[in-house]
Structures are given as C-alpha cells and as structure tokens.
Amino acid sequence: MHPMRLARLPTRAVCVRCASRLGNARARGLSTSSSSSTSSSTSSSTSASLTHPPPPRVAIIGSGPAGFYAAGKMLKDEPALRVDMYEALPVPYGLVRYGVAPDHPEVKNCTSRFTEIASDPRFTFIGNLRIGADVPLHSLQTHYSALLLAYGAARDRRLHIPGEDLQGVYSARDFVAWYNGHPSASSLSPLLDAPDAVVIGQGNVALDVARILLSPVDALRRTDMPEYALQALAESRVRNVRLVGRRGVMQAAWTIKEVRELLTLEGAGVVPVPRAMLPENTKVLPRAQRRIADLLVKHTAEPAPGDRVARLDFLRSPVELRPDNASLGRVGSVKFQVNEYVPGADPLDPSARVQAVDAPEEVVPANAVFRSIGYAAEPIAGLDEAGVGFDGRRGLIPNAEGRVKGPGGEEVGGVYVAGWVKRGPTGVIASTMADGFASADTVVNDLRAGLGLGGTGLGWEGVRKEVEGKGVMWTGWREWEAIDEVERERGKALGKEREKIVDIEEMLRVAGR
C-alpha cells in the first residue's frame, strides 16, 4: 500500500457514524486540539467516550534516543495513541549501548527514562526484526496510522583514497562497535601490536577512539566494556596516537568535555599545538572555542618519558594509505597533503575553508589507521516504493519538520523521521531528544487533523501474523529484561556494571527464545 499524500484518513478506518458527526480525528479517539500539550484529562474523556474505533497506532523503527524520546512524547500528549517500536537487534537503545564510550557511564543514564517509557501499557517493543529485511516496510504501512523512521546512521564515510582496504585500517564506527560489544563487530580483532596509530578526523568520535587507545586499561575495567576488548587493550602496544584534521583548531568539530578528557588523561601527554594555530588573544573567541583554545594552551606539554603520546595535527588531508614494506598487505604509513586557508578566509571562522598547498607531501608512520570522518544513514529497502526520497550525499531522509519528502520534494503523508536519519549524523543525545520531540509533535498534530496512512489499525498484531508465518524470531521487552538481568549478573561477578552478551544466538537463548 502506498502512503496517502497528506490525505484525510479514509472512512473505512474509522467508525462512520462518529466520523460524520465528529470528524475523523475524533472518531479515532484522538484529541482534536492542534496543540501537542493537550491536558490528559480532556483527551482521555474524549477517547473514553469513543472506545469502539481502533486506537491510532504508530510504528517507530529504531530504538535509539530519537525513537524513545519521540515515543514518550507521543504517549504523554495523546492518551489514545499506541506505539510499537521495532528494533533490528534483540536489545534496545541504539548508540547509547553501542556508541557512547564505556567510560562515559553518566551519558547512559537516559536509559532509565527509556525503561519508564517502555513500561507504559500502550508501548510495545519488538526486537530482532530488521524492517526492510525481516519485515517489508509496506507491511507496516498496511497496519499503522503513521510510521516514524528513527533508524539512525549505520554506515561510515570512506576516504576514497588508495590503500583504504589495507589490513590495519578501520572505520571508527567498527572500532567503537567493537569496544562496545556490538554483535556485528565483536570479532573485529583490531591490530594493536605496534606503536603508531593515526586517527583521521577531529570530532568527538575521533577523540573517543584516541582516548580509549591511550587510556590505562585499569581505568576501563569497571566500565561495561566487554572482557575481550579489555584484554586486547591490556595487550596493546599502541603508544602514539596522532589525530589529524583537514582544517584548523577553530574548525574541529569537537566539544570541551571530550577535549579536556584527552588533555588530562592519566599516563598520557599531548604534544603542544603550534602557537601559530591558536589566536594570540583567545578572549576574542566565542565561549566554547575560547575554552578549547585555553585548554590546548594550558594542558599540553612535552610528554614525560614513558608516557603514551597524543598529537594533534591540523591542516592535513590524507592522500594515500601506504603498505608496510615488511608486512605484506598491512598499512605502514599515511601520506598527507598540506592545506592552507583559502585566500580571504578567517582562521577563527568555524566554517573557514582550506585548499591544498603546493608543497611536498608528508608521510607519517601508521601501524593502525582509524578513519573517523562521519557516519551516514542508508536507505532501508522499501523506501522507494513508499515514495520516500533519500539524500545519498548528506546521508539522510529529506523532510519538513519530520514529515518525509518524496524524490520530487513533495511531502509524503503518514511517514515521518527523527534523529540522525532525519538531520544527519551530528548532535548529542540532548539534541536528538529535542528533535524526537519535534517529530512527535508533527505526528500527533497530523493524526489529530485526520492525516495518516489509514491502515488496518491492527499494528503489531497484524504484522506478527506475517512474521510468525515466516518463522522469524522476535523478542519483546520481557526478553530484553532477561538479557539485561544475565548481563548484570555476569558483570557483578567481574566487578563491573554488566558484561554484555555479544552473540545474537546467545541473547536469544538467554531470553528463552
């Protein structure tokens, strides 16, 4: 079934008598206020008097922060609504579980709020189902009033330079997934047997990678990093990590906390940044940039003997990853082109552009290379048929206030986006929350206005028949709780919060599936 183009809900989806008397939105048990902050008493009295039509059902695809915050907002604002959340893995939380660094446990506290949302009787979690593979998108369109795509950005950007497929070259995404116990990356076995590592990129993910490589492993033992990663890091011989950026200090996409953590890391020193890279008077800078510049002046010093060493290189672009002559097929060095600001560019401007300098290229040793130049979303199968466009260059689904757009820029009714797949792979959990709330408001307001897919209203009960008919194994919230409990027990025995189960078969076994 194709989504309707901002059409009114068809009357077959509602009680015809009520529809003619009250309008479609009311007939579906929805409050008719256009504001998303409708008081629950008004809304529930409306819905209580109209219990016979099926409640509107929203399918959310993806259980990261965008999906959960949007679910919470919709359930709070619209008492008649039901939300079913589909997740590709048997376990929830997306990058909160598999991206946020293990030594940032406080960031993961948002999962308490997600657990609270999941306890709402109008919420259903369906795990281990990949939409577009295990279940076609059109099956969801058949059974729901609205779909919210919140499936994140699962791909990483490539450098497109020679040598990118040499051994020892990793995407930061894979390395992060490895040290976080993601089932798809637990067998990565990164080569950490030699001293020099290069991280290409200077965003927060690059800083996470460098910090994990340089941290004393004992500082990580009480985190939820899996034992296999702790063991590999304990045996690691990486001593020098060079973080290289295409532009200058003021253009790096990092934030104060992450910069400070690297600069003050126990047992590691950061080589001073050339003073010419920093403004003479940092007081002229906006607050965040000033703090970072001041930190770079204050906390860098020639590393002490025996320290692990971090180095920040600016105005350099990699042009080739070169093999190590002594080790066939393995990376040994990186060749960089030197850059300068384009004429007229202000080096203090965060968006200042650079160009290659006509100067000899530089070659630096690299026994391991981590490219960290950004994540990107992928289209899931079925978007085309649903009339949903995809911007491959920016790696996101084009939209207006969360309402997806078709390839021609027209709005597609009943299908929405939130989070990284909506605005691209930037922003922390707080900005993803705000974004999830905004998309939730759009969904609720459209449903109240009678705009939606006009599906059967069966939701998961309708999809479930199809899934079970195909013999696909799914998990619910109870199964996640069983996995969670076993992980916590195993963690307790090791003196840490949890020891993650990294194998999907084992997750399903533990969950009794």
Ligand SMILES: Cc1cc2nc3c(=O)[nH]c(=O)nc-3n(C[C@H](O)[C@H](O)[C@H](O)COP(=O)(O)OP(=O)(O)OC[C@H]3O[C@@H](n4cnc5c(N)ncnc54)[C@H](O)[C@@H]3O)c2cc1C
């Ligand atoms: C390495 C890293 C470290 C970070 N550290 C921090 C930090 O310290 N602090 C902070 O505030 N922010 C941090 N962030 C940012 C934060 O993680 C993101 O803002 C947030 O997770 C984006 O949420 P999302 O819901 O859009 O996507 P995600 O969190 O990626 O969730 C998407 C979910 O969709 C699921 N999915 C994908 N495809 C399908 C499909 N076809 N069917 C069903 N489900 C599917 C995925 O499995 C995943 O669970 C970090 C990000 C990264 C990459």
